[in-house]
Amino acid sequence: MELGLSGRTALVCGASKGIGKGIARALAREGVNVALLARGREGLDEAARQIREETGVSVVTVSADITQAESVAAAAQALRAEPGFSTLNILINNAGAPVTRNDRQVLWNDDEWRELIEVKTLGALRVIREFLPMMARDGTGRVINITGSSGIAVWRPAMLHGLNNSALIHTTGYLAQDLWNERITVNAIVPGLVGTEFREEWADGLAKQQGKTREQFLADFCRERGIFMERWAEVDEVADLALFIASDRARYINGAKLNIDGGFSVNAR
Ligand SMILES: NC(=O)c1ccc[n+]([C@@H]2O[C@H](COP(=O)([O-])OP(=O)(O)OC[C@H]3O[C@@H](n4cnc5c(N)ncnc54)[C@H](OP(=O)(O)O)[C@@H]3O)[C@@H](O)[C@H]2O)c1
Numbered sequence: 001m002e003l004g005l006s007g008r009t010a011l012v013c014g015a016s017k018g019i020g021k022g023i024a025r026a027l028a029r030e031g032v033n034v035a036l037l038a039r040g041r042e043g044l045d046e047a048a049r050q051i052r053e054e055t056g057v058s059v060v061t062v063s064a065d066i067t068q069a070e071s072v073a074a075a076a077q078a079l080r081a082e083p084g085f086s087t088l089n090i091l092i093n094n095a096g097a098p099v100t101r102n103d104r105q106v107l108w109n110d111d112e113w114r115e116l117i118e119v120k121t122l123g124a125l126r127v128i129r130e131f132l133p134m135m136a137r138d139g140t141g142r143v144i145n146i147t148g149s150s151g152i153a154v155w156r157p158a159m160l161h162g163l164n165n166s167a168l169i170h171t172t173g174y175l176a177q178d179l180w181n182e183r184i185t186v187n188a189i190v191p192g193l194v195g196t197e198f199r200e201e202w203a204d205g206l207a208k209q210q211g212k213t214r215e216q217f218l219a220d221f222c223r224e225r226g227i228f229m230e231r232w233a234e235v236d237e238v239a240d241l242a243l244f245i246a247s248d249r250a251r252y253i254n255g256a257k258l259n260i261d262g263g264f265s266v267n268a269r
Contacts, residue, residue: 003247006031008140009088010246011079013066013127014095016043018196019146021051022235023092023242028055030243035079035088037062037127038095058084066095066123067115069130076130088134090246093124094146096164098198105159113160120164121171128175132182141184142246145172146238149192149261153268155225165190169257176255185254187245192261193222193232226267233260 010027014020015036024034028051036051036059038044044061052059060082064075079085097119105113124145135141150158151165172188179186193199200214207217219230241260244250259265 001249003030003243003249005243005247007033008090008246009033009035009085010090010092011035011037011062011088011127011131012092012094013037013124014146015092016040016047018198019191019194019235019238020092020094021047022239023094023146024059025051025054026236026239026243027090027246028057028059031055031057032090032246033058033084035060035062035082035085037064037066037075039063039065060085066127067118069126072123072126072130076134079131080134086134087136088131089136089140090142090144091128091131091135092144092146092242093127093168095123095127096120096146096148096161099158099161102157105157108160116160116164120161121167124168125171132179135182135184137182137184139183139251140248141179141182142250143175143179143184143186144242144245145169145186145188146242147172147188147190147257149190149259149264149268152190152257152259152265172257173255180254185251187250187253187255188257189238189241189245190257190259190261190265191233191238192227192259192264193225194238195232195234199232222262225264227262227264228266229262231262233262 012024015024016038048059062075064071147165150162176186222230
């Protein structure tokens with residue numbers, strides 16, 4: 001399918017690893033010039049090197065902490081100064097922190113709650129606010145928010161992650177209406193479990209603890225959670241969905257919440 005993305009520009013937040021890196025690579029393979037944003041300079045440089053070598057498109061990096069308004073504003077200013085990046089067609093909001101603790105989040109203190117909300121909910125809003133002036137107003141503008149299944153149903157222990165994801169799902173609908181004045185579409189991708197580097201380590205650790213192979217552990221975990229396909233999504237499968245939404249082929253899709261969760265949302269309703 002011809003997606004018609006070649007020559008466009010994208011900013012991918014949280015692009016140094018995991019889903020964001022996968023989406024950036026998929027866009028670059030389609031000829032999109034990509035800007036990668038994350039905090040860690042080393043991870044950004046390595047991701048940029050790999051994507052540049054593989055695809056030959058223009059890849060630039062912006063080191064920024066999206067919990068800090070000044071940092072995001074400075075990132076927008078820096079990107080605008082990069083040759084070929086003064087206009088953005090595609091903005092991927094993906095930065096977020098994975099669940100690293102299993103204790104009850106309702107008992108966390110204010111600072112621990114705030115830390116997560118600052119990244120995913122307020123961070124995404126800051127990025128939209130600061131980069132909006134650079135977005136194309138010709139109907140090619142796309143904001144794609146990577147949310148998560150914990151925003152539509154209980155996913156233990158991810159209470160705060162769920163709060164963030166549901167906030168971003170709501171904001172997607174709100175902004176679809178608001179930004180259409182500027183001919184920009186806004187959609188949410190709602191993944192279940194995705195096989196990122198972090199998830200691979202997580203699954204291997206738990207599989208070992210339970211005396212299982214990674215495949216056995218995942219099949220059991222998914223069955224217990226209601227993911228009836230009994231596996232996680234590959235990063236490339238999520239990236240393919242982002243590619244389609246970013247393209248002209250998806251021009252009539254606006255305000256959508258697109259589940260990619262191996263069937264989890266069927267059980268979640
Ligand atoms: N993996 C899953 O199973 C899954 C499932 C559903 C939804 N999701 C969602 O998908 C998104 C990506 O998840 P992932 O698993 O790919 O995560 P990941 O592998 O941990 O990558 C997170 C990315 O975000 C960046 N980041 C984190 N905090 C940041 C900050 N304050 N400012 C700027 N960049 C920041 C990280 O780089 P630095 O640390 O260098 O900043 C990294 O590039 C998240 O929003 C997550 O909630 C993931």
